[in-house]
Amino acid sequence: MSIRISNDPYDKRIDKGVANDFMRESIASAQGRFRSGKLAASEELGDWEDWRSLGEEIRTHTLNHLDYYLNQLTEQVEARGGKVFFAKDAAEANEYIKKVAQSKNAKKVVKSKSMVTEEIGLNKALAEVGADVVETDLGEWILQLDGDLPSHIVTPALHLNKEQIKDTFVKYRGYDSTSTPEDLALFARKQLREEFLAADIGITGCNFAIAESGTVTLVTNEGNARLSTTLPKTQISVMGMERIVPTWEEMEVLVSLLTRSAVGQKLTSYITAITGVRQEGETDGPEEYHLVIVDNGRSKILGTEFQSALHCIRCAACINACPVYRQIGGHAYGSIYPGPIGAVLTPLLDGYENHKELPYASTLCAACTDACPVKIPLHEHLVRHRENIVELGMAPKMEKVAMKGFVQWASHPAAYKLSSKLARTAMKPWTKDEKITDGPSILKEWTKERDFPAPPKETFRHWFKNRKEEK
16 A cells, blocks of 8 residues: 555546445544534633644744754664664665564564555555564554555544444454444454564554654554554554654643544543663563654655645544545545545645646635644645646646636626526526526536525626616
8 A cells, every 4th residue: 555545537436435325424423523522622621722823833843943853853762772764755664664574584563553654555565575464453454354445544444334344354354243343342352462462573653753752652542552562572663754743742732632633532542652672670662663754755845835734643633524525535535645634745745647636625615724733724735736736737628628718708798697697598497496406517416416506587787787776
């Protein structure tokens, strides 16, 4: 897997998402729960907008001084017995980790949930050197068993129901119990416990690396990250180069924003901190520790108008607020990063050529911007992406033709007046009870699942003119 998860055309991915009724219902329900939970948790915190401003300030400061903090982080990790490797791209990151696995003759690798390892396609790379990689996040493990892909940043298996999960367990693991969440979770727990005990290497992502202490922190609800970092003798953390904060104080602020924005919790069940190798007198921790810091296109975003996209703390609040995501689901974006943040970040990391449709997967309603706990202006970035696509000559040809036609039409008052007068007559075959259903041409898709108001009997211009004459 890599940042691009599908080679299917965008319209085909859209159609597949829209046709999946269960997925759409599941997302709508989850969005409601997450949003109400977030509102309650943020209200309890108080002064939410001040907290958002502080989060934005922390991320802006850190990104503006990223070289300093990355250097400080490196020094602290190495001072505590760890090794740091800077990877310019996915290939370098994977090659380094493969060499570590080969040096340990690793046959079993347990991995906690990590978006950046999905981005670089780490599982496939490790399989090339004979290592069996087991996802230990429950949602990720379910998807891995079935060869499926994540559809949400925080809840990767959001598109599946419990019956589908049960079928996966039956098919691949010989499951013979009920489809109740309790039974399914207990079965997964027993299965994964054996994997932890047999692991040669543990791999995690990184929510926030703390520069002053060389600590990598993980925010989880299942405890799988702690088992991944405690039992194996060799530990590897993989982090995007922007996932860093200066001190513990800033980390605490961002974690408070993250947990409330993601799932409406004051704090998740586990906040795990990894600081180098096991020291003398300590009872657990790895004997060997590696921190792999991944660029993979991030450095080219620094100093540009899109730099604030790197402020993202992966809370998925923008996804949970997005009306477009609610209709098409995560897989339709064709990227490991779905939703508004994916539509902004994916073209920056992987180019417009493969993702030029994503900036258009938005209503530009700005709900994503309002939801973001670190104030990333997501809808503004989407507009700028669209401008770039047009300037690069990559916009659809029919869009260019349509826009030129619109300019000609809107520039001539006589044409505008005539078309407004004829609109009601032209739409009469598709009009019933003052609503257009199953409309013609481009209106067909729009009116497939919603009614479109019919043109009024009297145009605004005619009404306004009559009002003036009456006075």
